[in-house]
Amino acid sequence: MRLSHPSLMKRTRSIWTGLLVLSLGLLSMNAQAQLTIEINESYENALPIAIAPIAWKGADAKAPEDLAEVIRQNLRRSGKFNPIAPARMPALPSTVEAINFNQWRQLDVDNLLIGQISDQGNGRYQIEMRFMDVLRKSQVIGKRWDNIPKKQLRQIAHIMSDLIYEELTGVKGAFNTQIAYVTMKTANKKRNYTLEVADADGYNPQPILRSPFPIMSPAWSPDSKKLAYVSFEKGRSHIIVQSLDGKYRETLAQFKGINGAPAFSPDGKKVAMTLSKDGSADIYVMDLATRDLTRMTRHWSIETEAAWSADSRSLFFNSDRRGQPQIFQVFLDSGEIKRITFEGRYNGNPEISPDGRYVAMVHSAGGFHIALQDLMTGEFNVLTSTFLDESPTFSPNGEMILYAMNQGGNGKLAVVSLDGATSQTLSVKDGQVREPAWGPYLQR
Amino acid sequence: MTHLKSLFALAFVVGLTACSSTPNEGSGDTDLKPLGGSDAQAVQNGEDLDLGVEIIGVEIGGSATSGNLLTSDAANNLEVGEMKPVVYFGFDESELNEQNTPIVKHYAEFLMDNPDKKVVLKGHTDERGTPEYNLALGERRANSVQRVMMLFGVDQSRIENISFGEEQPEAFENTEAAWQKNRRVEIQIQ
Numbered sequence: 001m002r003l004s005h006p007s008l009m010k011r012t013r014s015i016w017t018g019l020l021v022l023s024l025g026l027l028s029m030n031a032q033a034q035l036t037i038e039i040n041e042s043y044e045n046a047l048p049i050a051i052a053p054i055a056w057k058g059a060d061a062k063a064p065e066d067l068a069e070v071i072r073q074n075l076r077r078s079g080k081f082n083p084i085a086p087a088r089m090p091a092l093p094s095t096v097e098a099i100n101f102n103q104w105r106q107l108d109v110d111n112l113l114i115g116q117i118s119d120q121g122n123g124r125y126q127i128e129m130r131f132m133d134v135l136r137k138s139q140v141i142g143k144r145w146d147n148i149p150k151k152q153l154r155q156i157a158h159i160m161s162d163l164i165y166e167e168l169t170g171v172k173g174a175f176n177t178q179i180a181y182v183t184m185k186t187a188n189k190k191r192n193y194t195l196e197v198a199d200a201d202g203y204n205p206q207p208i209l210r211s212p213f214p215i216m217s218p219a220w221s222p223d224s225k226k227l228a229y230v231s232f233e234k235g236r237s238h239i240i241v242q243s244l245d246g247k248y249r250e251t252l253a254q255f256k257g258i259n260g261a262p263a264f265s266p267d268g269k270k271v272a273m274t275l276s277k278d279g280s281a282d283i284y285v286m287d288l289a290t291r292d293l294t295r296m297t298r299h300w301s302i303e304t305e306a307a308w309s310a311d312s313r314s315l316f317f318n319s320d321r322r323g324q325p326q327i328f329q330v331f332l333d334s335g336e337i338k339r340i341t342f343e344g345r346y347n348g349n350p351e352i353s354p355d356g357r358y359v360a361m362v363h364s365a366g367g368f369h370i371a372l373q374d375l376m377t378g379e380f381n382v383l384t385s386t387f388l389d390e391s392p393t394f395s396p397n398g399e400m401i402l403y404a405m406n407q408g409g410n411g412k413l414a415v416v417s418l419d420g421a422t423s424q425t426l427s428v429k430d431g432q433v434r435e436p437a438w439g440p441y442l443q444r
Numbered sequence: 445m446t447h448l449k450s451l452f453a454l455a456f457v458v459g460l461t462a463c464s465s466t467p468n469e470g471s472g473d474t475d476l477k478p479l480g481g482s483d484a485q486a487v488q489n490g491e492d493l494d495l496g497v498e499i500i501g502v503e504i505g506g507s508a509t510s511g512n513l514l515t516s517d518a519a520n521n522l523e524v525g526e527m528k529p530v531v532y533f534g535f536d537e538s539e540l541n542e543q544n545t546p547i548v549k550h551y552a553e554f555l556m557d558n559p560d561k562k563v564v565l566k567g568h569t570d571e572r573g574t575p576e577y578n579l580a581l582g583e584r585r586a587n588s589v590q591r592v593m594m595l596f597g598v599d600q601s602r603i604e605n606i607s608f609g610e611e612q613p614e615a616f617e618n619t620e621a622a623w624q625k626n627r628r629v630e631i632q633i634q
Binding site (some may be wrong): 115206211213237249260261277320362387 | 504505536577
């Protein structure tokens with residue numbers, strides 16, 4: 001198997017009035033793909049934090065990656081932190097001995113990250129971080145990574161971001177995760193679809209599947225090693241499972257009628273799906289080991305978009321059995337069905353938060369927006385106000401929802417926090433991007 | 445993963461002391477020595493650090509064997525007797541009405557007169573609403589046309605339904621006029 005180093009072709013950065021725009025690194029394999037992130041709104045009381053430049057110890061003029069800037073961007077995107085610009089820093093310490101804590105206290109900075117990156121030869125690097133509590137003048141986190149190849153340096157910065165985020169918020173960070181999505185580009189009146197996987201910050205986009213036929217509904221396996229999706233490559237909708245390393249690709253469902261909406265069970269052993277082989281679209285569960293199908297719904301109306309409950313004991317799904325799409329819940333053991341949503345005339349594509357408490361959905365009482373219902377209290381909130389919002393997907397820590405929307409005729413992705421207070425937009429140049437799926441925590 | 449494990453077997457994470465005592469100001473923290481391998485809690489083996497698999501993509505060739513799927517092929521559909529082989533629907537609707545039932549009847553009669561011909565009914569929706577619901581809705585529209593064709597005598601074995609959901613719009617604008625053109629079933633005589 002090939003192990004190539006992706007060449008980062010171009011990286012530019014410019015700051016508009018209040019907007020932060022990042023042009024992302026490109027892969028040689030995928031030269032036209034480019035995700036751009038714009039931060040639209042942040043919390044007003046974002047916490048000031050100092051991420052000092054990670055000092056470079058090597059022969060080259062500068063470090064192969066600006067790790068500190070990656071961390072700053074991550075923390076800024078969370079909406080909860082306001083990393084101060086390096087130009088405003090009173091000093092640029094890289095060792096604990098060099099820190100003058102009083103200088104940082106005067107900036108209202110409670111926390112400071114310092115670190116070093118050293119060239120170990122053979123394209124390997126050592127990274128060291130020390131996260132300091134400025135008030136207590138003490139070290140909170142100290143870590144070192146050895147023998148890290150260049151192409152994994154950004155990932156180390158994401159891991160560092162996760163450590164800082166968890167230390168300060170008590171919530172596990174979701175920076176070291178990946179997102180999958182579908183891009184569509186038109187050339188010579190032909191449409192080209194690509195299923196891509198990128199880092200959660202939009203960098204490092206890599207094509208999983210390129211096809212002239214539509215690709216829909218990517219869904220991650222819980223071990224983050226595989227994707228299930230719908231492909232029209234054989235003329236109609238089929239469900240395919242493919243491993244990210246390209247070693248495994250198999251058609252899971254190609255029954256008569258539609259084959260859609262795959263969703264892995266939390267233990268990864270089953271896939272819920274929509275099939276119309278027995279008449280109209282209904283929900284089935286396939287056991288991956290035996291390929292046995294269990295039919296979960298039996299109704300003449302449309303039943304689709306199954307989402308597993310956190311405890312795996314039930315499925316939430318979209319049904320128009322009452323005339324228009326609403327969300328229902330079916331219990332796997334009893335087959336009992338319960339209606340979940342009552343607000344508005346259209347509620348579809350349920351997604352369950354990782355803790356099982358919330359259901360996100362596509363909601364319409366006019367336009368189409370992402371709404372959130374608290375399954376414990378019944379509280380219902382519309383989170384977004386963009387155009388044609390669809391395909392909500394939770395970050396694995398449950399703090400953010402990534403979704404697809406339309407801006408000026410272009411399909412884009414956007415991120416919104418569960419309280420609606422912070423949002424970002426991700427777009428791809430010269431194309432449409434849709435059908436996002438936020439991957440699980442990488443196992444580590 | 446096997447080769448990656450060997451590749452990253454050398455990479456490991458060493459925790460540095462998390463100091464709880466307050467150091468002398470400006471003098472650094474004397475406890476900040478790297479830990480030795482004896483502290484099991486602070487030393488992580490690199491194999492536990494999932495640096496991800498190398499992603500290898502798959503490419504599907506463009507030689508479509510099952511009809512031209514690259515763009516909507518409505519313009520190539522056989523038109524019989526100056527009646528366009530397409531029927532349109534209202535938002536989230538799938539029943540035929542007084543306007544479009546005659547079109548279906550017309551093509552059903554053509555099929556009855558031409559027993560060697562078959563028909564593919566391609567169901568489509570506009571972009572509003574969720575893509576998977578629309579995939580089911582496109583099928584429901586095709587089923588609806590199929591039912592009417594069968595009422596006019598066409599045998600079910602001569603009718604194939606395919607839903608494309610919202611994936612193959614005829615018009616690309618985000619306007620009601622465009623959406624109207626996209627909520628359709630194309631009648632493709634073969």
